[in-house]
Amino acid sequence: MTQQNAGKWDLGRFVKTLSYFGAIPFLSSVDWFQQWFGSQPDPKADSSAIATTLAAATRESSNNQGVILVAGATGGVGKRVVQRLVAQGYSVRSLVREAERARSILGEAVPVVEADITLPETLTPEVMANVNALICCTGTRVQPVEGDTPTREKYYQGLKFYLPEVVDTPEYIEYQGIQNLVQALNSSVYSHPIFDFTQPSSGLQDIWGALDDVVMGGVSESGIHFSGSAAQFAGNVSTANSGGFASVRTRNFDRPINLAEYDGIELRVKGDGNRYKFMLRTETQWDGVAHSYSFDTIANQWMTVRIPFAALVAVFRAKSVSDRPLDPSQINAFQLMLSKFEYDGGLNPHFTPGAFHLEVASIRAYRHSQLPQFVMVSSAGVTRPGKPGLNLEDEPPAVRMNDQLGGILTWKLKGEEAVRHSGLPYTIIRPCALTEESGGQALIVAQGDTLKGKVSREDVAALCVAAIAHSEARNIVFEVAEGQGDCAPDDWRCLFLKSTSSSG
Numbered sequence: 001m002t003q004q005n006a007g008k009w010d011l012g013r014f015v016k017t018l019s020y021f022g023a024i025p026f027l028s029s030v031d032w033f034q035q036w037f038g039s040q041p042d043p044k045a046d047s048s049a050i051a052t053t054l055a056a057a058t059r060e061s062s063n064n065q066g067v068i069l070v071a072g073a074t075g076g077v078g079k080r081v082v083q084r085l086v087a088q089g090y091s092v093r094s095l096v097r098e099a100e101r102a103r104s105i106l107g108e109a110v111p112v113v114e115a116d117i118t119l120p121e122t123l124t125p126e127v128m129a130n131v132n133a134l135i136c137c138t139g140t141r142v143q144p145v146e147g148d149t150p151t152r153e154k155y156y157q158g159l160k161f162y163l164p165e166v167v168d169t170p171e172y173i174e175y176q177g178i179q180n181l182v183q184a185l186n187s188s189v190y191s192h193p194i195f196d197f198t199q200p201s202s203g204l205q206d207i208w209g210a211l212d213d214v215v216m217g218g219v220s221e222s223g224i225h226f227s228g229s230a231a232q233f234a235g236n237v238s239t240a241n242s243g244g245f246a247s248v249r250t251r252n253f254d255r256p257i258n259l260a261e262y263d264g265i266e267l268r269v270k271g272d273g274n275r276y277k278f279m280l281r282t283e284t285q286w287d288g289v290a291h292s293y294s295f296d297t298i299a300n301q302w303m304t305v306r307i308p309f310a311a312l313v314a315v316f317r318a319k320s321v322s323d324r325p326l327d328p329s330q331i332n333a334f335q336l337m338l339s340k341f342e343y344d345g346g347l348n349p350h351f352t353p354g355a356f357h358l359e360v361a362s363i364r365a366y367r368h369s370q371l372p373q374f375v376m377v378s379s380a381g382v383t384r385p386g387k388p389g390l391n392l393e394d395e396p397p398a399v400r401m402n403d404q405l406g407g408i409l410t411w412k413l414k415g416e417e418a419v420r421h422s423g424l425p426y427t428i429i430r431p432c433a434l435t436e437e438s439g440g441q442a443l444i445v446a447q448g449d450t451l452k453g454k455v456s457r458e459d460v461a462a463l464c465v466a467a468i469a470h471s472e473a474r475n476i477v478f479e480v481a482e483g484q485g486d487c488a489p490d491d492w493r494c495l496f497l498k499s500t501s502s503s504g
């Protein structure tokens with residue numbers, strides 16, 4: 001849309017929009033729901049047929065105990081994680097690059113799978129099958145420039161400084177590898193498809209239609225197209241005539257969908273960096289209360305967005321309303337929106353008027369109990385490179401030498417972001433300098449990435465294993481070092497509770 005005609009409101013589009021969504025009923029009597037769901041629905045039957053199918057599928061996929069997958073199982077922390085898991089009776093699978101070498105380190109009894117996290121094709125469904133939690137202890141190999149000599153032993157203690165060099169490329173190991181793990185793990189999660197746009201059918205165009213600010217006098221214009229392997233929600237959003245939103249929405253389903261067996265909605269999307277809204281409607285009037293959730297996209301990156309029903313905000317237009325809890329058994333419509341507004345007059349912090357584009361591969365329903373946890377061993381110092389006012393003299397070698405080491409900490413931070421945006425429950429542990437000393441030390445945890453010191457690989461491994469057993473460890477990021485704090489050694493719950501405020 002050009003600036004010239006940006007203020008010209010279109011009566012034709014207004015009438016078309018209202019008729020499409022049934023606000024002018026006689027113009028919109030297509031029984032599209034019937035077309036989409038195939039068979040002729042029995043008008044006397046209630047809507048429980050879809051719910052019954054969903055519930056059966058859910059039971060089928062939740063009927064087992066699950067495996068703990070350890071990536072980097074041949075490493076200093078990883079091998080200790082495997083030993084502890086086995087000792088505690090967990091079912092363990094070790095992800096390693098060389099099976100033979102792994103067996104010489106871990107013993108013959110531990111099941112190993114060969115894969116390389118930088119090669120997504122090796123992260124097969126078999127590697128990820130039935131995984132309850134992934135503990136990721138991978139890392140770029142760093143060694144003293146002298147090579148793998150006896151000095152390496154001292155280097156490994158984190159005590160004395162030897163000039164280090166990276167053996168692999170940190171971008172691949174710390175970022176792309178973590179992203180590959182996130183994607184493979186997400187693909188393994190069972191969720192029930194509601195709209196699978198990867199296999200578009202002609203009926204979709206009768207279900208989804210544009211609902212732009214033309215209904216309020218604005219001139220934004222959008223549409224949704226079903227081609228290739230995703231739905232394309234695209235258009236131009238303008239703030240002219242006090243407008244500022246574009247959206248696409250389903251017509252009301254003939255009978256509400258019952259998602260009471262589920263905990264939320266899962267979107268697979270590739271955006272453009274804008275913040276979008278996803279909405280559910282349980283009411284049938286076209287201008288009624290909706291339940292809304294805002295989500296950020298990363299330009300040109302596929303991501304899984306999980307929206308717990310509990311996180312949806314009840315709104316009338318963009319105003320929040322109270323006392324309107326969502327009834328997930330009565331879903332009548334879905335909507336996707338790009339709006340200048342957040343809620344109650346607040347502004348979308350990432351909004352810029354103009355062209356936008358959101359690809360949507362699927363809309364599915366998920367159950368929280370089926371989401372595997374991602375435990376990541378990261379590093380203290382990931383936010384420090386380039387931080388203004390930092391005195392490098394006081395910083396550990398990894399921070400001082402971040403550039404020489406291929407930006408290892410910078411890529412680790414990007415890897416952390418991939419985990420935090422995965423839609424999976426996560427625990428990100430940022431240890432200070434790792435040592436080979438014995439475990440069982442008192443530990444301190446901190447937030448804000450200023451902690452310095454050392455911590456044994458033994459204690460980091462124990463922390464990783466504790467993270468999968470404590471609900472308090474979910475969705476937290478924290479630094480850890482040896483030291484006398486408020487928590488007794490092994491009081492993991494105390495440590496996780498102290499880390500809660502760092503939740504990202």
Ligand SMILES: NC(=O)c1ccc[n+]([C@@H]2O[C@H](COP(=O)([O-])OP(=O)(O)OC[C@H]3O[C@@H](n4cnc5c(N)ncnc54)[C@H](OP(=O)(O)O)[C@@H]3O)[C@@H](O)[C@H]2O)c1
Nearest residue numbers: 072073074075076077097116117118138139379431433434
């Ligand atoms: N050193 C420190 O002071 C310090 C401080 C804070 C945080 N950290 C971080 O803590 C983590 C654990 O440290 P660590 O000492 O246990 O590390 P480590 O002994 O070097 O082990 C790294 C593990 O990652 C695996 N790995 C590397 N690239 C891989 C790939 N492409 N695919 C699959 N596996 C791969 C290695 O497998 P292979 O056996 O096949 O090589 C090895 O098992 C690392 O992320 C490290 O950066 C270290």
